[in-house]
Amino acid sequence: MARIDLQNIRHAYAPDPKSDADYALKRVDQAFDDGGAYALLGPSGCGKTSLLNIISGLVAPTAGRVLFNGEDVTARPTEKRNIAQVFQFPVVYDSMTVRENLAFPLRNRRKKPDDIARRVNEVLDLVSLTALADRRARGLTADEKQKISLGRGLVRSDVNAILFDEPLTVVDPQVKWELRASLRDVHRRTRTTMVYVTHDQTEALTFADKVVVMYDGEIVQVGSPADLFDRPQHTFVGHFIGSPGMNIMPASVDGAAVRLGEHSVPLASAPRLDALQKLQLGVRPEFVRLSATGIPATIVRMEDAGRYRVAHLDMLGMPVAAMLREGEAAPAAPHISFDPAGVHLYADSWRVDLGGAAQ
Amino acid sequence: MLTTSDACCSAAVQQSAFLRLRFDDRGNRRLMCGDDCSDGSAGMLELKEVSRRINGVDHLAGISMRIESGVMNVLLGPARAGKTSLMRAMAGLDRPGGGEIWFNGVNVTGVGVAKRNVAMVYQQFINYPGWTVRENIASPLKxxxxxxxxxxxxxxxxxxxxxLTPYLERKPLELSGGQQQRVAMARAIVKKAGLVLLDEPLANLDxxxxxxxxAELPKLFADSGAVVVYATTEPLEALLLGGMTATMSEGRVTQFGPSHQVYRVPxxxxxAETYSDPPLNVFSVTAAARPARFPGAATLAVRPHHVRLSPKSGEADAYAATVLSMETNGSETFVHLRVGDARWVMLTHGVHAFEVGAALTVHVESGDVMSFDSAGRALALSARAA
Amino acid sequence: MKPVSQKAWFLVAPVLLLVAFTAIIPLMTVVNYSVQYVATNAQFHWVGDLWYREVLHSEKFWNALWRNLVFSGIILAIQIPLGVLIALNMPRKGWGVPTCLVLMSLPLLIPWYVVGMIWQMFGRVDIGLMGVMLRDFGYNYEGDPLDAWFTLIIMDVWHWTSLVALLAYAGLVSIPNAYYQAARIDGASGWQVFLHVQLPRMARVLTIAVLLRFMDSFMIFTEPFAVIAGGDPVFLSTELSQTVELGQRAAMSIIYFLIILLLSWVFYTVMTRDDGEPIQTGGKSGSAS
Known part of the structure; x- marks a missing residue:
């Protein structure tokens, strides 16, 4: 188990990078505490997989240092870093049985046969493969194979960290829940440092204690799922996390209130702003209330997601989404008001701290 | 000899379109109009007892359904439920082992895909890599x-x-995944196919x-007059696409109807299990311990968001539970519980922190409970279909 | 149920016709000859299984068959590992790839008879490069049967190993990078990577390589003909070419054919045993609409 520090990591795939645009990772400084469950979340091409491969040593960074427990391992090859990694698509040894696949990393490290057998049985149970233990890996389905990959990642108990690269892509939704619960369970019991790369907010937020949101080669926010939901520091985080994402509306500020056309939305305090900054109001659909008073709007479309419904509205020419609980009806002539707890002000895309808002 | 067949032909040609189609069906089996719905009129695909059996395994087991244009028709089920097999049969890529497929009143069973006007979009982004986006989109028209x-x-x-207008001169592989899939969809749209099959088209996207x-998809095909079929493994996707859902399991269509209705009244x-994410909480009840409200029930089930921390009305049952683990997505908390021998998931609003191993009492409104007999058939249909 | 359209037969007909002309009719002709005695006046006489019995009792036939098997065995034992070894060491990217591929293909482009001629000269003890070099060790393929064998094997290895190497290379480059990365993380040694990642992933193409090389080497003709022209018949093919009686020749051909068929089938079955999926996987691939 280890604490992992990334110091001033920059990485470019093409040789001889000149401008910032040539870098897949522009500048990353991030510490992963020992025993933490982290997610690297972002859209494809944001550099999250590159960052993971830099931790595991499969990719050598163009600049910067990687430390494990304070020790510089930047030049150390993957096999010497004592980490486990699970890939997006199943990687299994076709010629071996499921059991042999799981035992392989342990056998290579010359563990005692008794210990191997005991540990393999535990992991088989964890990824619910016990019934298939003695089958050849070759004939299995894609999600069974992915469970083997996952199992091989979990089987070594003495690793510095376990890294996951979108491990549940090929797995059915029902099985995802089961496997994610298993992973949480393993983490709770072993307190191994885990880093989980995904573009899926649900996976990231439900897996991790700390989520690292990445965008275009940079980290935009690090926080607990509640932090990211309640206080998105950047409009990108607001948009990317939450489904549907945050409503972002161009606005102007007048004292301690935001003006939207002839209407005004009160803020917790009067912000101090530069005159030239682009201002936006951000409110998550969960904090948009539909009632008989407020800013008039028309419903464009309703989406039924089962346990909730999403009303897509047109408010003063801007699209706004509002969330309705199951059974909650939308008023015939809807007016929009915003729950003060969920009102955020963004200046040049970064959140302005207003003190009182959003506890 | 020659005269007879000539006479037959000319007579047939002079018949109404209906007869002409019949003639073609008997003779050359080429569809003169069939799948071609460029006029935007409504289309209908009808499956009659379609089956396909490979090496003793039913890939499709007697599927009958009528699928109409104008709405999204979603095939929902886990991997290997038969979604792709069914789509291949609809497209004419595979000939069904039994049953018939009719399109717009024409029997197209066994008519190969090349003779039909069918468009398919796959999970993988399939475009012509050597052509520009413009040439790709133009290809079906050329x-x-x-x-x-x-x-x-x-x-x-x-x-x-x-x-896609800014990217018309680029090659598909220079585009992002979402743009590549848009190109594939553009090809399907310009083709003006009568039948559009979308096989998990969004699965590989962020x-x-x-x-x-x-959100865009239903609008794209809404006015085309095409029959649109969409396969997915994700219940939420099926709900959000709206339209109709056919839930599939082991080669069967277990239910086909308006999406929200299949979801609420399975x-x-x-x-019910297929159409639930997070997974449905299922518990079997013995005759002795069966609540009087559910006569004849062998199995009861409740959706995770209907498991509550406090009772909503008087008519709720309380269950003793132990907390196994928790997950939060920032606005909701998924609490994994052990209730008796079963594993449940409770979905609550807001972020809650419970100790793992803590004892908890959870409440379930009887109106939220779905009950099933020993064969798994739904019993009293839940009244709450709001 | 609709009646199945009979038109399908018309579509299959050209193929049936083609197969009939290229395979079935010639084969049946040979079968016919093999049960006849053809007299000098072109009269056919039914002799039943006489020729078959004669062939199967002929010591020369069994010797030739045995030699064939030994030859194919040696060839496979050298070419398959050597081909794989070469493939493993071929570059995976850069300018080396096309260079390597072209160089490897060169021997394959040379016609068989020319190969025979090249090696016939190459091995000559008076002027041939190899012959002169090996002369001091007593090498003389024209006089010593062992040296003739040696020459034949060298010849075949030179001619065909690159085919195996190219096939194995094709199998190797199709292995996703994640497999190598996972193996490094699992702490696998180079040998284990070969055994558990590369070899299983090459199994399909190696099956094809073994089959091709077995069938070809078992039918070897031009090379021994060139090297041992005029000498005693050694292999089934050369034996066959020197059999005078038409019926006997036909019977021998049929037996030869059946042996190849049987052995190829055995190879294929053994090598694809407990193979979950068939070689052709339908999958989700389909024509882009």
């Missing part, structure tokens, strides 16, 4: 020998619709892109 001017205007229209395209346990 095959049909459409005049150049018409091709140009049609490519412009569809590119605009799918927001979460946010998926959200965006999912006909059987398998349908």
């Amino acid at each position: 095959v049909k020998r459409t005049p150049a001017a018409e091709i140009e205007s049609e490519v412009q229209r569809v590119a605009e619709l799918l927001r 979460y946010k892109l998926r959200e965006e395209l999912r 006909a059987d346990l398998i349908t």
